[in-house]
Amino acid sequence: MNQKALQFIRNVCYAMGANVSRIMTTFCLMLLLPRLLSVEDYSYWQLYGFYGIYLSHSSIGWCEGTYLKYGGRAYDCLDKRVMASQFWGLALYEALFMWAVFLLFTPMMTEAPKIEALVLSLVFTWFYILRYQVQTILQAVGYIRGYAGLYTGERILNFILVLLCLAAGKHSFGMIASMEILSNALVLFYGLWQCRDLLFQRLLPLKMAFEETKELIGMGYKLTLAGLASQLIIGIVRFAIEQRWGTIAFGKISLSLSMANMLITCIGAVSIVLFPLLRNVDKETMENAYKPVRRGLTMLMFGFLLFYQPVRVLLGLWLPQYADSIRYLAILFPLCIYETRNTAIVWTYLKALRKEGDIMKANVVMVVVSAAITLFTVGICKNLEMAVISIVVLYAIRAVYTEEILLGRMSVRMGWDYVKEGVLTAVFIASSWLLPGGAAFIVYFGVYMMYLWTERERLKNSVDVWKQWMIRDGRQK
Numbered sequence: 001m002n003q004k005a006l007q008f009i010r011n012v013c014y015a016m017g018a019n020v021s022r023i024m025t026t027f028c029l030m031l032l033l034p035r036l037l038s039v040e041d042y043s044y045w046q047l048y049g050f051y052g053i054y055l056s057h058s059s060i061g062w063c064e065g066t067y068l069k070y071g072g073r074a075y076d077c078l079d080k081r082v083m084a085s086q087f088w089g090l091a092l093y094e095a096l097f098m099w100a101v102f103l104l105f106t107p108m109m110t111e112a113p114k115i116e117a118l119v120l121s122l123v124f125t126w127f128y129i130l131r132y133q134v135q136t137i138l139q140a141v142g143y144i145r146g147y148a149g150l151y152t153g154e155r156i157l158n159f160i161l162v163l164l165c166l167a168a169g170k171h172s173f174g175m176i177a178s179m180e181i182l183s184n185a186l187v188l189f190y191g192l193w194q195c196r197d198l199l200f201q202r203l204l205p206l207k208m209a210f211e212e213t214k215e216l217i218g219m220g221y222k223l224t225l226a227g228l229a230s231q232l233i234i235g236i237v238r239f240a241i242e243q244r245w246g247t248i249a250f251g252k253i254s255l256s257l258s259m260a261n262m263l264i265t266c267i268g269a270v271s272i273v274l275f276p277l278l279r280n281v282d283k284e285t286m287e288n289a290y291k292p293v294r295r296g297l298t299m300l301m302f303g304f305l306l307f308y309q310p311v312r313v314l315l316g317l318w319l320p321q322y323a324d325s326i327r328y329l330a331i332l333f334p335l336c337i338y339e340t341r342n343t344a345i346v347w348t349y350l351k352a353l354r355k356e357g358d359i360m361k362a363n364v365v366m367v368v369v370s371a372a373i374t375l376f377t378v379g380i381c382k383n384l385e386m387a388v389i390s391i392v393v394l395y396a397i398r399a400v401y402t403e404e405i406l407l408g409r410m411s412v413r414m415g416w417d418y419v420k421e422g423v424l425t426a427v428f429i430a431s432s433w434l435l436p437g438g439a440a441f442i443v444y445f446g447v448y449m450m451y452l453w454t455e456r457e458r459l460k461n462s463v464d465v466w467k468q469w470m471i472r473d474g475r476q477k
Contacts, residue, residue: 022151022152022155025155025156025158025159026155028159029159029162032166033045033176036166036171037171037172037173037176038171040113041171041172041173042173044113044114044116044117044173045173045176045177047114047117048117048120048121048124048173048177049121051117051118051121051122052121052124052125052128053231054228055098055101055121055122055125056125056128056129056132057224057227057228058094058097058098058125058129059090059094059129059133059224060217060220060221060224061216061217061218061219061220061221061222061223061224061225062086062090062093062133062213062216062217062220063090063129063132063133063136063220064136064219064220064221064223064224064356065215065216065217065218065219065220065221066086066133066136066137066140066216066220067136067139067140067220068219068220068223068351068354068356069215069216069219070137070140070141071139071140071351071352072140073140073141074141075141075143075198078137078141078198080197080198080201081201081202081203081204082204082209082212083137083198083199083201084198084199084200084201084202084203085203085204085208085209085212086209086212086213086216087130087133087134087199088199088203089209089213090129090130090133091126091130094125094126094129094130095126098122098123098125098126101118101122102118102119102122105118106118106119113173116174117173117177120174120177120178120181121177123181124177124180124181124184127181127184127185127188128184130188131150131154131184131187131188131191134150134188134191134192134194134195134199135147135150135151135191137195137198138150138191138194138195146194150187150190150191150194153187153190154183154184154187157183157186157187158179158180158183158184161179161180161182161183162176162179162180164179165179219356220356222356222357222359222360223351223356223359223360225360225363225364226356226359226360226362226363229360229363229364229366229367230363232367232370233363233366233367233370233394233398234370234391234394236367236370236371236374237370237373237374237378237387237390237391237394240374240378240379240387241378241384241387244378244382244384245384283353283410286349286352286353286410287410287411287412290345290349290410290412291412292461293345294341294345295455295458295459296459297340297341297344297345298337298341298417298421299451299452299455299459301336301337301340301341302337302421302424302448302451303448304336305333305334305337305428305444305448306441306444306445306448308329308330308333308428308432309432309437309438309440309441311329312326312327312329312330312437313437327433328388330428330429330432330433331385331388331389331391331392331429331433332388332391332392333428334392334425334428334429335391335392335395335396337421337425338392338395338396338398338399339395339399341399341403342395342398342399342402342403346399346402346403346406347359347402349406350402350405350406353406353409355405355406355409358402358405358406359402361405362398362401362402362405363398365401366394366397366398366401369394369397370394373390373393373394374387374390377389377390389429392425392429396422396425400418420451420454423447424447424448424451427443427444427447428444431443431444432444
């Protein structure tokens, strides 16, 4: 195995390790905070997070444009004055934006805790976006070790500070949010020190800096809109569930989704490494690598579903009061397959081909489809199980639709792959929902082994092609 392949494996390990740290710390806090905070404080903590989700898109594609333009370049080849000007320009813009939001919305609020939640979220978002921009630069140039260090450091530091806060008896949502702000601020300062030779430079004249900003936002705004639309696809369903069946049902579904998203986050780390690599190879090499990468990840993800039954038993013992949430995992776990593949491979390929507009188009279309399906399952049928199943259906439709857009730009066809994957998904959901745990495991295990057997030659070929692709020196663009 040559040095290029070894470096790729190291980068994947760094990226996976960073996401595992996020999974572990998020999972622990997910179990601790509802137990130790009052219902009121936990609700305002969720409100603080809700504000942050939407405020984090205020960069309007600035960070994403940086990633798209400079992805695949070497760190030493970056124009230091350009990068410094963009970073500090982003800092100034975000400060003005947060101040404008504060002046606009706080007069409309009558409850002091809501104002506190908004203010804390505004402060957090400023530090978060700047830290994210530093991480974006490191990720774009392929310095995954530095990227992972910042990412992991923030999560672990936040976890430690929250634990200290809880141990000291500070069980208010304001203190917990302040710990998250502090951890982001400290890691941002460390990131600035890491990139001090790049970000502390004489700035460009205002006109030149503004032209670069226009270019970056023009490249990245579609990804930002795509991200907003992506959140709305599932957000519409969740909002409808809360309106129809109340907060408790909403919370149970949200807990299941959070657990499924942990796996998506971990496996999705492949895209962090894959994008800079794809930017440096020709289109023919990308097309030859597509099916091997896709097949390998798909088979791996369907294999992960074998762990559902042991996880269900362990979670049932640990959280007996959330038995319904754990049961819903049988329906929601398969969404990991479609969402992970979509994020890690399809979106990464479209970004490398500079077709981020296709991502936005697919997500906007799926928002309309989500609204229509939700109207039917919740508004007309009033069936909670159908509404939950619709979440997986929406992810599957989006994955296939987005992939077909990508395949239309390459000479690659999937054929019966969609059918086989749909059958495996249906068998898993039906057996897990209708059969006892042991029987469900045996049924799915048997079908999965049959699937691997029928795919054995293609899998072997995929491994061979992957090895050749890794060894081959991609033609530089």
